[in-house]
Amino acid sequence: MSESPLVIGTRAASGLVAQLGGETCExxxxxxxxxxxxxxxxxxxxxxxxxxxxxxxxxxxxxxxxPRPVALADQDLSQWVSAMEVPFALWFAALGAGAERCADGGQLVAVVDRADPKDAAGWGAETAVADAVTVMSRSLAEIHRHRSVRVHLVTSPARLAGSPNGTMHELVGAVALLLSNRGRAITSTVLHLSGVPR
Known part of the structure; x- marks a missing residue:
């Protein structure tokens, strides 16, 4: 990376924050x-x-x-609000703020949990949030294109598969690449990481 990034994240992302360094905004x-x-x-x-x-x-x-898998049929409204609407609202606020804080010609990288499609049972809310983040990222890329801001998305099933720290190096490597000087050649993109080796 050419300089330390601004990392906007929840407390659960502290491992990623620690490895990337830079300023943090919780x-x-x-x-x-x-x-x-x-x-x-x-x-x-x-x-x-x-x-x-x-x-x-x-x-x-x-x-x-x-995060824990829960069948949609077993969730009541309050559980759905907690699992889907709260993260959706926080992503909306954080991505919007992150895009505004990104300098002209800079890169914004969103890192979201997303279950592997064959392991998606029980992760309905998380999948809905990941889909929403994908759409928001693409929208922000278009909105901030005139400032030459590139908006990238990295998805990973690692935390949902029960390996919160085992593949952190993979996440950090992907984010570092997108933020690097070499990464400036990459237009807004989505990277789906494989997560836990099978």
Whole structure:
């Protein structure tokens, strides 16, 4: 990497943050109810985060603390809100803030949990969030294209497969490549990492 990145992430992403170094901005832990009463707190955090200095490399990793598979049929509304809507709202705020903090000509890399398709049973909420992050990343790439900001997405099943630290080097390597001077030749892209070896 040409310089240390700004890393916007949840506490669960501390291992990634530690290996990448750089400035960190912690995404707040919030609990949404059906009335979205914590919505203003998320918006206040986003607005405050946008005000910081720009960085040529920004990494966003909004990871849940301890993901566990749960069948959709076994989830009630409050569990769905916790597993899907809270991460979705935090990703929306963090990616938007990260894109604004990314300097002209810089790279933003989102790193999201995504189950391997053949192991996706029980990961419906996480898959929905990963799909939403994919769409948001592509949208932000288009929105910030005039500033020559490249928005990349790295997906990994490692944490969902029960290997939170075993493949961290793979994640760090992918992110470092995308943030490197060599990575500047890569236009906005999506990298799907394999995670745990089979």
């Amino acid at each position: 995404v707040p832990a919030v609990a949404l109810d059906s009335a979205w009463s914590a919505g203003p707190a998320i918006e206040e955090w986003r607005a405050a985060t946008i005000e910081g200095p720009r960085a040529s490399g920004v990494v966003v990793a909004v990871w849940p603390e301890s």
